[in-house]
Amino acid sequence: MTASVTLVLPAWVEEVVDDRGARVPGRLGDDHARMGFVLALARENVDRGDGGPFAAAIFDVTTGSLVAAGVNLVLASKVPIAHAEVVAIAMAGPSLGSYDLRIAGPTELVTSCEPCAMCLGAVPWSGLSRVVAGARDEDARAVGFDEGDKPGDWAAYLRRRGIEVVVDIRRSESAAVIRGYVEAGGHVYNGARGSV
């Protein structure tokens, strides 16, 4: 029996973080810029053959500085739940020193694609105050990725809990990354009954 599990970001993530100045407060000054950083991570994850065409990051809303980054690690880690959003949220807790990501002020999740059912469920638990999404889930479903059974209006579900939601930020660029992955022969690694 395994008694521990570790999720590790690929070493190149730090390079992208530095190249984009993501650690410099204010450098990624708006949703468009922050999504550009996330899309750079998603593209690199595909180009390096490290995993699925998805990336995410968590920022401090007040300062705009990076708290945690995540890329899809399902294939590399063999951890079924290692979606980009889950990876970023899991890293953010220890990084901030609390399971409640509001501990040092409001935080936001910027994700290259709308969260699947699991990642959506993870958002309220983590204390995030804001979610910014790129591609829509129909963009992921169009190439065969299963997104699970989400509440009809997932954004409304979060807004009812006081969480701000912004969608369609650089959607076409993000959808192109997803399509490019599949067109290049990337594995669509759905779970057991993903095709049902």
Place this chain on the structure above:
Amino acid sequence: MTASVTLVLPAWVEEVVDDRGARVPGRLGDDHARMGFVLALARENVDRGDGGPFAAAIFDVTTGSLVAAGVNLVLASKVPIAHAEVVAIAMAGPSLGSYDLRIAGPTELVTSCEPCAMCLGAVPWSGLSRVVAGARDEDARAVGFDEGDKPGDWAAYLRRRGIEVVVDIRRSESAAVIRGYVEAGGHVYNGARGSV
């Protein structure tokens, strides 16, 4: 920025595994026995002050042997998503050598409480064939735990995907563990808008 995150089971988990013979194929011969093992983990997690009153385990359906165990690690790890089911599923992938938990035959998740919205979303992704639950989510909600917005009939949602669901296995014992945690002053660590 943190570049890795590790979830570690408390050392006493191995003792409970050995005491209960959970690694011996066939020793925990039915749902009742396997739930007994999971409830022992949940009780110990509370008694040791290590975390929330929830535990889970993944078994090989064919042999009945243990693949992975999980206890709630939210408080100990500061990882917001470290629910017992997520921990067990995350451990099971590397343990079996695949993100698809069907790789060596059907596997089942035995969980002391019905999965929350996030953990429910994680079930299909992981390739689990069967879910066995103890307490109902109203037992967790009754003491203040937020379970998230799940599909109306969560079991039907899984069954539509060909996943078998069995509920109410030792429900009253599991509900008593949850109540006992709160009565003893255990922290109900809901996310940001858990009380809404």
